[in-house]
Amino acid sequence: MPVERRPLRERIAAELDELRRQQLFRTLDLPSGVALSSNDYLGLASDPRLVAETIRAIRESGKVGSTGSRLLAGNSKDWERAEEEFAAFAGTESALYFSSGYAANVGMLSVLAGPADVVFSDSLNHASLIDGIRLSGARKVIYPHGDLSRLEEAFSAHRRETGARLIVTESLFSMEGDFAPLGDLLALARKYGAELVVDEAHAVGVFGPGGRGLVFEAGIAGEALAVVHTCGKALASAGAFVCASREVKQYLVNRARTFIFSTAAPPYLAQQIRAALALVPAMEAERAHLHAIASALREGLRAEGFSVGTSASQIVPLVAGTSAAAMAWAESLREDGFAVRAIRPPTVPEGTARLRLSLTATLGREEIERLLGACVRARGRTEKALSARSPI
Ligand SMILES: Cc1ncc(COP(=O)(O)O)c(C=O)c1O
Incomplete structure (x- = not known):
């Protein structure tokens, strides 16, 4: 009997129709209006000093492509210097650059943990952390967002397993705008013989002394197994550094597939990142202003009866509830000149x-x-x- 097989293209079309029906269909639009979805937290992306330094670096490098993976032809003094300087900035022994934060998290976690290990992951961790854990083959235990007592219970429940244990968390959560209890997480890690891995994507440049992040501020940069700082947000560039010990760096150079099997970023990008790093520590006025307007917005929204959850940072979630309501709010804000997009499941919980x-x-x-x-x-x-549409 011939097997009935649904054509792939038919399935693709059906899935897209279903996304449209559920108001979950996404399109690529060009943002216009006051930017409210931008991660350029310090305004560095169009800072004339950074633009000028980048143009100078391109002119002087004489080579705009890296020509290969870092392990082949793609290594350069520029990347080595950028890594040294970033490690000094982050307070770790060394740093390794990946071409995106996504590649850093997937490449790093997929090899730091293995099938015999248990990874304890905050329920609101970013997709790149989740995918890295999945690829590692480790047992994944998701603890409710920031809930230390549930995390401790999870440690007890898995006390008989003999593999390594890893706690994985963001420091400033990208959708809630709240903070992980880093000191407490490290204390729990010590108590249960676990390692701590922290993603500083939204905190670097914005929090900590000189914008060095929340791990540095907590004084635990040398204790976490690895700390990821992305460059595509406040640092106005692209890529990410995994900041860790020399040995962990060597391990990633030898094992992390997203590092090994990928062309190095062009050397002028290393210069752009170094230029950003030279500017960021002194941008105290920008940081103070950002914190002040974020606090004014949170207070103003709360006073109007909106829910902004547990936000305590420049990321302020305005919870609408259903996807339809979030889409309608976004549309209305766009009409009023604000560039904002609705965030819907599965990016955030139903x-x-x-x-x-x-x-x-x-x-x-x-x-x-x-x-x-x-x-x-x-x-x-x-x-x-919505009430005009309701039958009552
Ligand atoms: C918490 C977090 N980690 C990692 C990433 C990925 O970084 P990149 O955009 O450099 O791939 C993001 C990106 O949005 C993020 O929010």
Whole structure:
């Protein structure tokens, strides 16, 4: 009997239709209006000093392609210097650059843990951390977001397993805008003989002395097994450094497939990152302004009865509930001149579709005031539109 096989193209079309039906269909749009989805937290992406340094680096390097993997032709003094300087910035013995934060997390976690090990992962960890853990083949134990007592229970439940144990967490959570209890996590790691891995993607440049991040601020940079700092957000570039001991770096150079089997980034990018690193520690005024407008926005939204969850940073989630409501709020804000996108499941848990308001130091106080008014209008317009559609 011939096997009935559904054509692949038919399945693709059906899945896309289903996404449209569930209001989960995504499109690539060009942002316009006041940027509220940008991770350029310090406004460095268009800083004339950084632009000038990058142009100078391209002119002087005489070679705009790296020509190969770092293990073949692609290594350069520029990358070696960038890694040395980044390790000094992050307070670790050494650092290894990957071409994206996603590649760093997947490449690192897939080899730091193995099938005999247990990885304890915060429930709100980023997709790149989740995918790295999955690829490692380790047993994954998800603990409720930031819940130390549930994490401790999980350690007890898995006390008989003999493999290594790893706690994996973001330091500043990308969707909630709240912080991991890093000191407590390290204490638990010590108590149960585990290692700690931290992703500083949204904290680097913004928190800690000179923007060195929350791990540095907590004084535990030398104790975590690895700390990931991405360069595509406050550092206005691309890629990420895994900051760790010399031995962990050597291990990743020998084992991490996203490092080994990938062309090195061009050398001028190393110069751009070094230039950003030279500017970031002194950007105290930008950091202070960013924290002040973020706090004004959180307070203003709470006073208007919105839920901003546990946010305590420049990332302010405006929880709408259903995907339809989040889409309608985003549409209304766009009409009022704000570039914002709805974040829907599966990126966030079901029923917590939201707008992720991500502030940058280039926003002024008057824009925050206007934004508050636009949020109130968005809620009102959506309630009206949804109740007009309801049968009662
Ligand atoms: C917490 C976190 N880790 C890692 C990444 C991935 O970094 P990249 O964008 O450099 O691939 C992101 C990106 O959005 C992130 O939010």
